[in-house]
Amino acid sequence: MEEISLTPEEVAIRLKIAKNTVYELIKRGDLPAYRVGRKIRVDLKDVEAYKKQGKKVELTLEDTAPVPGLTREVVPRQTINTANEIHDSRELVICGQDVLLDILTRHLERHPHGTRAFRHYVGSFPGLLALYQENVDMAAIHLWDGDTGVYNIPYVRRLLPGIPAMIIHLACRMQGFYVAKGNPKNIKDWHDLTRRDIRFINREKGSGTRVLLDEKLRLLGLDRRLINGYHVEGPSHLAIASAVARGDADVGLGNEKVSMQVRGIEFVPLQKEHYELVMKKEDIHKPCFQAVLEILQSREFKKELEGLGDYDLNETGKIVAEI
Structure with missing residues (x-):
């Protein structure tokens, strides 16, 4: 017999809960889900199994504590964006592969106005594309333009068309x-x-x-x-x-x-090369984005990077361009 799959909206109706709660259950791992293309689906048998467990599901997204070890790749953000968002606005997703981003996220978690940040380990082009598609919040890039000899600015102009952006210097490598x-x-x-x-x-x-x-x-x-x-x-x-x-x-x-x-x-x-962080200008006044700027400009952050070696930190935290 062919298994019946449901959309999150159909699951919400069957469980008599809010649609956002369904996404939270998926995020927590309480309700198995999978993707078909860009859509999330839940098997009917898994919904019925959940109902039989008798779990209380009267929770809201705002009241739910973060799940340790959870990453956005469990339920990719691009599949649940806008109306289907389970993304907590207090959390950030940062693209990039350098270890200094790990240090940045650790400092961000300790900052008074900071947040938990998820890392998405992709290269510069995919990172900028994800930022353009509103699937991540920041992207660290090192893209050299041979015609101008300039890093990053030409590519941000091309890959974020019509989107005002800011480029913040991280380090030279x-x-x-x-x-x-x-x-x-x-x-x-x-x-x-x-x-x-x-x-x-x-x-x-x-x-x-x-x-x-x-x-x-x-x-x-x-x-x-x-x-x-x-x-x-x-x-x-x-x-x-x-x-x-x-x-x-x-x-x-x-x-x-x-x-x-x-x-x-x-x-x-x-x-x-110039390794730099790109974010949308419309986000810059949000507390967690301000926290990122403060961290990058702090002596404490730079001192920790100095211990790693091979970084030129003379301009770390400087706003290189507003595009």
């Missing part, structure tokens, strides 16, 4: 090649990637590191088809450095910090 200890193949610059004896491992499409590579190839007139391993991808700086350390590749591109964390790796510096 050094990008370069990961090579084996001693650099046995003497890899020094971008042209070396096209050598026949070199095996490369790339970052995924949409990452700031991938954008840097492709822009450099374009400006130097280098054919990416000549790069052995151009289509072999790794999801993070750490994955790239580890592949080189294992001998699966001769060279990869990433930031200097990771090279300090992986044994058997040397770093060939190439370019200083």
Whole structure:
């Protein structure tokens, strides 16, 4: 017999509760749910099983305590936005992969006007797209424009059309090649990637590191088809450095910090990059967004980052642009 699936609205009618309460039950894991495309569905048998448990469901979204360890990826925000929102406005979702964002979220939880923040570990392009689609609140990016030599501003203008935005500086980092200890193949610059004896491992499409590579190839007139391993991808700086350390590749591109964390790796510096945080201008006066600015400009936050090394923090917390 074919199982019957219900929308959250139909579940609310059967349980005689508010639709927002249904989303909260899903969020808490009390009511199993799944996605069909962009829609949430609940099997009828699971609704009936919940009813038999005799649980009290007279709760509201505002009164419910956060569930430890919950991330937005359990019930993706894009599937429940606007009318179907279970997002607590006191919480933030921040895109980006650098460890400094972990430190930022920890400080944010302790700030008097702060909040709990969820991390979404994606690259720069997907982060900006998620911000444009109103699925996240902030996106950390490092996107270099080869024509202007400017980081981030040109891309924010293109990918957030018509949306006033602010760019706040986080840190400068050094990008370069990961090579084996001693650099046995003497890899020094971008042209070396096209050598026949070199095996490369790339970052995924949409990452700031991938954008840097492709822009450099374009400006130097280098054919990416000549790069052995151009289509072999790794999801993070750490994955790239580890592949080189294992001998699966001769060279990869990433930031200097990771090279300090992986044994058997040397770093060939190439370019200083600007890592920055993008948020919508309409949000800047909200207490939790103000808290983020205060944290980024605080001595306490910068001092903790100084202990990690490989960050230029001279302009951390500075508003780079209002677009």
